[in-house]
Amino acid sequence: MKNTMSNCIKIFLLIFLIFQNTPVFAQNHNFDIWVADFKKKAIEKEGISSATVNKAFLKVKFLKQLLIYDKRQPEFIEKTETYIGKRVNKKRVLKAKSLLLENKNLLSRIEKDFGVPKEYLVALWGIETSFGRHRGKVDIISALATLSFDKRRSAYFSKELITILRLIDKKKVKLENLYGSWAGAHGNFQFMPSSINNYAIDYDKDGQIDLVNSLEDSFASAANYLKTIGWNEKISWGYRAISADKIDNSLITIDARKLKKTLSKNDLINNKISIKNNKKVKGNYKLIRPDGKDGPIFLVTTNYEKLLNWNRSLRFAITVGLFADLLKNA
Numbered sequence: 001m002k003n004t005m006s007n008c009i010k011i012f013l014l015i016f017l018i019f020q021n022t023p024v025f026a027q028n029h030n031f032d033i034w035v036a037d038f039k040k041k042a043i044e045k046e047g048i049s050s051a052t053v054n055k056a057f058l059k060v061k062f063l064k065q066l067l068i069y070d071k072r073q074p075e076f077i078e079k080t081e082t083y084i085g086k087r088v089n090k091k092r093v094l095k096a097k098s099l100l101l102e103n104k105n106l107l108s109r110i111e112k113d114f115g116v117p118k119e120y121l122v123a124l125w126g127i128e129t130s131f132g133r134h135r136g137k138v139d140i141i142s143a144l145a146t147l148s149f150d151k152r153r154s155a156y157f158s159k160e161l162i163t164i165l166r167l168i169d170k171k172k173v174k175l176e177n178l179y180g181s182w183a184g185a186h187g188n189f190q191f192m193p194s195s196i197n198n199y200a201i202d203y204d205k206d207g208q209i210d211l212v213n214s215l216e217d218s219f220a221s222a223a224n225y226l227k228t229i230g231w232n233e234k235i236s237w238g239y240r241a242i243s244a245d246k247i248d249n250s251l252i253t254i255d256a257r258k259l260k261k262t263l264s265k266n267d268l269i270n271n272k273i274s275i276k277n278n279k280k281v282k283g284n285y286k287l288i289r290p291d292g293k294d295g296p297i298f299l300v301t302t303n304y305e306k307l308l309n310w311n312r313s314l315r316f317a318i319t320v321g322l323f324a325d326l327l328k329n330a
Contacts, residue, residue, distance in 0.1 A: 031062040034149045038158070046162050052169040056141050063138070063146045069182045080290045083315045087127050088323045096122050096327055099131060106216060110203075114223035115233040121222050123323035124310070128190040135188065135212060136181040140164065144184040144193075160184055164193035172196075172209060187211025188218040191225075199225035231306050237321035238285065238300030244272035247297070252289045256312045259305070262286055275299065290314040 039057055042048045078086075100107065100122055107118035122131075129135045144164065147157035164184075167173045173196065180186035184193065191200060191211060200209045203220030210217050251267060253260045262284045263273075273287070285299040298318055307317035 031146075031149050035060060035145060038145070038148070038161070042162060042165055046166070048162075048165050048169050052165060056165055056168060056175055057145070059139070059142075060145050061139070061142045062149065063142055063182075066138075066143060066146050066182045067150050067152075078315070080295050080315050080318065084319050084322060087319050088326065092126055092130070093323070093326050095131060096126050096323070099125075100327060103215065103219075106219065110219050110223050114220070114227045116223040116226045116231055117233065117324065117328070119324040119327035120226070120237075120320065121219055122327060123320050124222060125188055125218075126323065127316070127320060129188055132188045135179075135190075136185070137179050138182050138184075140178040140180050140184050140186060141175075143180070143182055147184065157184065160193045163197050167193060167197060174208075177210075177212060188215070189222045191221065195225060196221075199228055225310070226306055229306050229309050230302070232301075232303055235283075235301050235303055237303045237307065237317070237324070238288075238298050239275040240322075241273055241275055241287070241297045241299045243274075243297065247271050247273070247287065251287050252297070253286055253314070254289055254292050256308055256314045256317075259286055263299070273299065288314055288318065290318070 035057060039053050042053050043050050100118060107121065110116070110121070111118045125131055141161070141164070144157050144161040148154055148161050150157075161184075164173070164178070168175050168178075178186060181190055185191060186193075186196065188211060196209070196211070200211060200217070200221040201224050202209050202217060204214055204216035206214075209221070211221060212218075248271060251260055251263060251271065263286065264284075267273075268285075283301070285301060286304075288298045288300050288304075289295060300317075300321075304317050304321060307320050308314075310320075311317065
């Protein structure tokens with residue numbers, strides 16, 4: 001009996017040691033160490049209450065799949081026309097038109113208060129969450145912790161994680177409501193914690209900022225975001241463009257992190273650039289071509305650059321603009 005028990009213990013220890021040395025075990029073990037250290041810093045260096053930190057991290061998990069999502073975002077791997085076609089189709093445009101009518105009074109009031117056209121708000125709503133149908137079911141604390149633990153963009157996500165903990169601590173958001181996208185974005189318009197902190201508002205005056213159940217708070221917060229960063233209600237976002245000649249590469253932006261210079265009137269003339277209806281374009285624009293040497297080209301304004309603040313993707317900002325145009329011309 002003793003020998004049998006001894007052998008069982010040895011087998012158990014052997015299995016444990018083998019499992020302990022597997023990459024999955026090591027990664028989870030290292031994550032647990034990281035969480036303990038992060039919690040300590042949040043409390044001691046950031047001044048967040050231990051009660052908030054401990055409650056927030058009570059069910060935190062390492063979500064390995066998110067690391068794959070972070071490296072394969074469609075905004076950066078799909079061709080422009082493919083990306084646009086998936087997000088601005090006939091069915092979605094019809095739904096958007098219906099929602100514009102359904103929320104006409106609210107949207108008109110918000111447009112008047114913030115100077116952001118309602119069509120852009122509905123376009124953003126449609127692209128971000130399919131009008132609230134797909135807000136995400138990922139635990140935001142686990143998402144932000146996983147992406148903070150990963151070294152690729154650790155500094156950014158760690159800052160976002162501290163921000164959401166502080167918002168919970170100040171009772172501006174409820175922990176139990178914090179579910180969203182794989183990247184930690186929340187609500188109808190997929191606000192990251194820093195966006196909630198900087199731009200979200202209690203528009204319906206019920207004493208709580210609710211970016212999930214309150215369309216008033218959701219739309220007004222999105223409009224406040226764009227207004228605060230400098231949206232100009234007097235100009236468009238941009239246009240599809242054409243050129244009769246090969247364009248000087250030094251004028252073309254292909255990376256959202258490295259916008260090229262604003263084009264002068266002479267630049268437009270010299271490169272024979274016009275918008276799709278062949279009218280000459282007047283004003284100041286940047287030339288955008290997300291697919292590099294191939295694919296469509298666009299002339300964009302400062303409003304386009306504001307959309308890049310929302311999501312630093314050339315294709316995302318173009319798609320929002322085109323969607324809004326379709327709604328304006330309905």
